[in-house]
Amino acid sequence: MRRLVFFAVGLLAWLAAGAAGHAAPAAPAPAALGRVLVDLAGEDPARREAAVTLLGETRDPKWLAFLAALREGSVYARTRGGTLELVVAGTKATRGDQEVVDIRSAYERAPLGIVPLAGLREVPADRRLRLVIKPFLDADETRAQLADPDPAVRRGAAVKLGNQADAGAAAVVEAALAKEPDRWARRALTEALAQIRLAHGAPEARAAAARTLGAVHSMNGLPALQRLAGDAAATPAEREAATLAVRRIERWTLLATAVETVFQGASLASILLLMALGLAIVFGLMGVINMAHGELMALGAYATFVVQNWFRAQWPERFDAYFLVALPVAFVVAAAVGLVLERGVIRFLYGRPLETLLLTWGASLIIQQGLRLWFGAANVDVSSPTWLSGGVPVMAGVTFPWNRVFIIALATVSVAVTYWLLFRTSAGLRIRAVTQNRAMSSCLGVRAGVVDAATFAFGAGLAGLAGAALTQIG
Structure with a gap:
């Protein structure tokens, strides 16, 4: 009987281990970026800028919120058990003769209590670091504007994403295009998606993007099309599509200007x-x-x-x-x-x-x-x-x-x-x-x-x- 119980317990443990092995991989968490956070709290400007870039490229809303706090001067460092920890400071107050502040974790924003401010070291964000942070926060804000109730705001966001031509925004633009009801916002999203594919796509995709930009009379995409039309490294199909699109847009520009x-x-x-x-x-x-x-x-x-x-x-x-x-x-x-x-x-x-x-x-x-x-x-x-x-x-x-x-x-x-x-x-x-x-x-x-x-x-x-x-x- 005892052997049977041990066998059953072992079988259950093996099944649990197998289930854990087949579970979906966890999303990147602070532990996976521990070295990045250490670099961010350091003194080397190049390492700090590289750390900000890595955090921004995750496009994780929680890390972007952390970068926003860093830009505002709300990120502090402390050492616990010999390990460096970054926290986000909230409201400051005075208790007795010392200044205290409530802090939260960098990623989850979980409350960590109220601690003396003297026990924390501010992680500063100088002008160069803020300039590195700004594009990531701007891009995140622009993506959020694609869901704005105002069609004019959605059109403006689409134009920004198209001009930035960020390959990572293609999926967001495509998803917004699939559910966009406004005619002019749909046109702006179509133009933005074509600009992104023109900048990062394969030759066939670039030729198709050039034709799309010509069809929507994209004045924003005209410089990129002109470069592609004169690019000797491009395929003949790409150059032909770009040349036709440039002619079409230039004719339309004359009419629009008039x-x-x-x-x-x-x-x-x-x-x-x-x-x-x-x-x-x-x-x-x-x-x-x-x-x-x-x-x-x-x-x-x-x-x-x-x-x-x-x-x-x-x-x-x-x-x-x-x-x-x-x-x-x-x-x-x-x-x-x-x-x-x-x-x-x-x-x-x-x-x-x-x-x-x-x-x-x-x-x-x-x-x-x-x-x-x-x-x-x-x-x-x-x-x-x-x-x-x-x-x-x-x-x-x-x-x-x-x-x-x-x-x-x-x-x-x-x-x-x-x-x-x-x-x-x-x-x-x-x-x-x-x-x-x-x-x-x-x-x-x-x-x-x-x-x-x-x-x-x-x-x-x-x-x-x-x-x-x-x-x-x-």
Whole structure:
């Protein structure tokens, strides 16, 4: 019976050993990198940089978190039982007459208790070491951004990974591409994967990657394709695919540049349209060449700056709404100054174009100097709200910024409102009547002076609106 029990125990032990032998190999742990950690805590800069590189190349989130702590100056060394141990320090506190800190293990971040800070030696990270750490942390952050809910963030992360062309990121990009729902993010991921394969793939894979980059009109991949097309060591298939892709991308670049230039011109023209609209209304009605019209635009721009600062100081949580308030404020401020200018001096000089020209020129100098005295001679900064940041992709290589789209829409609405005001309202009828025959309009009961003042104020307000729009594109 005793022999049977010994036999059964031996059999169970043998089976347990066999099961342990067939278990999955453990992931790299601190024990496997013990020498690396010793080098990291040493004094030799070359060994320390090599140790950081080895830890970063594991792409293990726990080791990357350890490197982040090292960069922040939170890694310390201590000796226990003759063995060097690296720990990550947490919150520091004072107990009695000594400073203490809670520490955690380097890899698992397991709590190790609270110890005196004097018993630890800081593992410093100088500038060179931080520069070695930075690419690994940046790459990890970029990979994490591939899962961001915002498609624009995912597109940006894909572009970064493609430009880095890190072979280790290929699997991550491929996995993200398989589940990406957004059209433009999928294009960016496809481009990134092709850039990585072009840099690290076999000849057949490089030729296929070149064709893919040509198909998606990859401007980011153009330099690598140009190098491959002129590489004598490449296969003929690679060079041919790269050459065709370069031609295709260059043709597309010409089209994209033309579209982008036209759009930027349209957005700037929209601001000039707002300016010209107000100037034309004033000149057409009263025959006054307003030399201060540009300064009225500056008043609108500075009014936007003031509203921005007020929101930043008083309502920081609602900062994104400041521009919606700044638009009517800019219009009212410029219109008020225009009204004062017209009622104060211009109305006495109707029919005398030279005098009104000199007068408005003098008013422009006064406004300029006043703005310099109040705000200073240096340019001021106006930030775009979040909803005007970013842009909408329209084609490969072309993104229409939201701020310029908004300016074009603002100009379109302003022209439509002006048309409605002049041709669909009784006020517009009076304005057109005074423009055509001032004396007859006065005989029919139209108060020409009120019409002049309102029209001049409206034209000045449009200039202020143009100034507010100008702040969003510099």
